Amino acid sequence: MSTQAATEERTVVIGLEVHVQLETDTKIFCGCSTEPEEDEEPNTRTCPTCLGLPGALPVLNEGAVEAAVKIGKAIDADIPETTTFHRKNYYYPDLPKNFQLTQYDAPICQSGELEVRVDSEPRTIGITRAHLEEDPGSLQHAGGSIETATHTLVNYNRAGTPLMEIVTEPDFRSPAETRAFLAKLEEVLEYLGVFDPTRDGSLRVDANVSLVPESEVAADGTISDDALADVNRAEVKNISSHKGAEQALAYEVTRQENVLRRGREIEQETRHWDEARGVTVSMRSKEAEKDYRYFREADLPALEVSDWKSQIPIPELPDARRERFREEYGLDRESASKLTSTKAVADFFEDVAEQFDPELAATWVADNLLGELNYREMSITDVEDRLDEFKRLIELVAADELTVKNAEEIVLREMLDAGEDPETVIEREGLGVADSGEVAAAVTAAIDDNPDAVSDYHDGDEGAINFLVGQVMQATGGSADPGEVNGLLREELDG
Known part of the structure; x- marks a missing residue:
C-alpha cells in the first residue's frame, strides 16, 4: 500500500444484520414451546423437527408470518405476492440439520426504511430486506471465552425459535448512528407486540464495517457499489445490545484505521465481539454467498401473503x-x-x-x-x-x-x-396536609425564633425566605405546602 493510500482520509461505512426473536408461543416449524421453563435442562425443549431428525417435516407457524407482515408495514416495506423458503447450507455445531431454513431471493419484506434522529437531525436508514428464518441452538463456552474455553457445550432448546433478520443498507456513518437505529427499531418492534426486549438474546446484531476513501464519497454522501466492492470489510458478530453495538463498532473502526495507518490491508473476515475484554477477535475468513449453496426447501410450499398486508392491522407507532x-x-x-x-x-x-x-x-x-x-x-x-x-x-x-x-x-x-x-x-x-391553623402557628414561630433571618430578608436577601420556609416545613413535618408557606411568610414580613 502506498504512503498516500495509508494517510488518505476515509469515511466509515456500516451495515447491520439484526436478528429479532419473534414473540410466538411455539417455534417456527414445529410445536415446541418458545418459553424457557425455570431451571430447564439443556436439550429438553426439542422434537424431531427442530433437531433435524430424518423424516421430520416442517410446518410453518402462522403467528410468525403475521409478525413479519406487521414489521413490513411498520418499516414501509414491499410485501410480495409470493415468498419462499430456502436451505442455507453450512456446518456449525449449534445447527443440528447442517442447514438453516431461511429466505433467500424472495424475502417477505423488501425495500423498507426507518427514520431515526441523530443529534436531533433526522436520518433515513434504508432496509434492504427483512426475512423469516429459524434460530440455531446456543453454544456455551466452558471455562472462559471463545478463545480460552476448555470445551464447548451445545444446547438445542433455542433451535427453531422464529427470527426476523432485518438487513439494512450500508447507510451508517458512525457507531453512534447504529445505536440510535437499534433503539428506534426496538421501540417500533415493542409497539407492534412482536418482540420482548427483556428476553435474553431477543435481539442480536452482526455488523459489516469498512473504511472508504473520502474521494469515493459523492457530494450528497452516497457511495457507489463499485467503491464499496473495492474495499475489504470485516463482519463483527455476537453483539447483543445497543450500547454493545456502539462499543464494538467504535473499537473495530479504530482497529481498521490503525491497520491502514501502518500501510497494511484490511482482511475480509468475520470477527467476534468479546464484550468482557472490549475487543473484536478474528474468527474465520468471511464466507461468500456461494459458500452457502442455497436451494429451495422442497418441504415448504410457496407462501401467498399479498392480501395479508391489508388484513393485518398495526397499532399507532x-x-x-x-x-x-x-x-x-x-x-x-x-x-x-x-x-x-x-x-x-x-x-x-x-x-x-x-x-x-x-x-x-x-x-x-x-x-x-x-x-x-x-x-x-x-x-x-x-x-x-x-x-x-x-x-x-x-x-x-x-x-x-x-x-x-x-x-x-x-x-x-x-x-x-x-x-x-x-x-x-x-x-x-404520619403524613398528610397540615391544617391552616397549624401552618399559621408555625409561620409565626419561625419569624419569632429567627430574628437574624428576618433582618436579612428586610435587607433584600431572598435566601432568607427559603431558610424560614424550611423552618416551617420542619415544624409541620413536611405536611405544609411550600408555596403556601412562602406566601404566608411574605405576607407577615411585608405587612
Whole structure:
C-alpha cells in the first residue's frame, strides 16, 4: 500500500444484520414451546423437527408470518405476492440439520426504511430486506471465552425459535448512528407486540464495517457499489445490545484505521465481539454467498401473503403517537419522547391523563415515576400490576390531601422500595396536609425564633425566605405546602 493510500482520509461505512426473536408461543416449524421453563435442562425443549431428525417435516407457524407482515408495514416495506423458503447450507455445531431454513431471493419484506434522529437531525436508514428464518441452538463456552474455553457445550432448546433478520443498507456513518437505529427499531418492534426486549438474546446484531476513501464519497454522501466492492470489510458478530453495538463498532473502526495507518490491508473476515475484554477477535475468513449453496426447501410450499398486508392491522407507532401527544396534550418534545418510550408507558400516561390534568399527569409519569424507576433500574412493566396505586397517589396530591414534596420524596419512594400502597405509607409516616391553623402557628414561630433571618430578608436577601420556609416545613413535618408557606411568610414580613 502506498504512503498516500495509508494517510488518505476515509469515511466509515456500516451495515447491520439484526436478528429479532419473534414473540410466538411455539417455534417456527414445529410445536415446541418458545418459553424457557425455570431451571430447564439443556436439550429438553426439542422434537424431531427442530433437531433435524430424518423424516421430520416442517410446518410453518402462522403467528410468525403475521409478525413479519406487521414489521413490513411498520418499516414501509414491499410485501410480495409470493415468498419462499430456502436451505442455507453450512456446518456449525449449534445447527443440528447442517442447514438453516431461511429466505433467500424472495424475502417477505423488501425495500423498507426507518427514520431515526441523530443529534436531533433526522436520518433515513434504508432496509434492504427483512426475512423469516429459524434460530440455531446456543453454544456455551466452558471455562472462559471463545478463545480460552476448555470445551464447548451445545444446547438445542433455542433451535427453531422464529427470527426476523432485518438487513439494512450500508447507510451508517458512525457507531453512534447504529445505536440510535437499534433503539428506534426496538421501540417500533415493542409497539407492534412482536418482540420482548427483556428476553435474553431477543435481539442480536452482526455488523459489516469498512473504511472508504473520502474521494469515493459523492457530494450528497452516497457511495457507489463499485467503491464499496473495492474495499475489504470485516463482519463483527455476537453483539447483543445497543450500547454493545456502539462499543464494538467504535473499537473495530479504530482497529481498521490503525491497520491502514501502518500501510497494511484490511482482511475480509468475520470477527467476534468479546464484550468482557472490549475487543473484536478474528474468527474465520468471511464466507461468500456461494459458500452457502442455497436451494429451495422442497418441504415448504410457496407462501401467498399479498392480501395479508391489508388484513393485518398495526397499532399507532411511536413517532405518530409522539406527535399526537404534543398536539392533543400540549406536551413539549422531551416530555412526549419520554412518555412514548415504550407502549406500556404511553398507555399508562393516557390512562392517567383521562382522570387528571395532562400537565400534572405528564409530570408524575414522565418525571417522578419514570425517574424513580430508572434510578432503580426498573421499568414500568415491573410495576404494571400496581398502576392503580400510583394513580391513587396522584389523586391524593391533586385533592390537596398530600403535599407534592411528601408524595415525591417519601410516599412514591416507599411504594417502590417497600412495595406498599400510598395509604399504608402515609399512615405509617404520619403524613398528610397540615391544617391552616397549624401552618399559621408555625409561620409565626419561625419569624419569632429567627430574628437574624428576618433582618436579612428586610435587607433584600431572598435566601432568607427559603431558610424560614424550611423552618416551617420542619415544624409541620413536611405536611405544609411550600408555596403556601412562602406566601404566608411574605405576607407577615411585608405587612
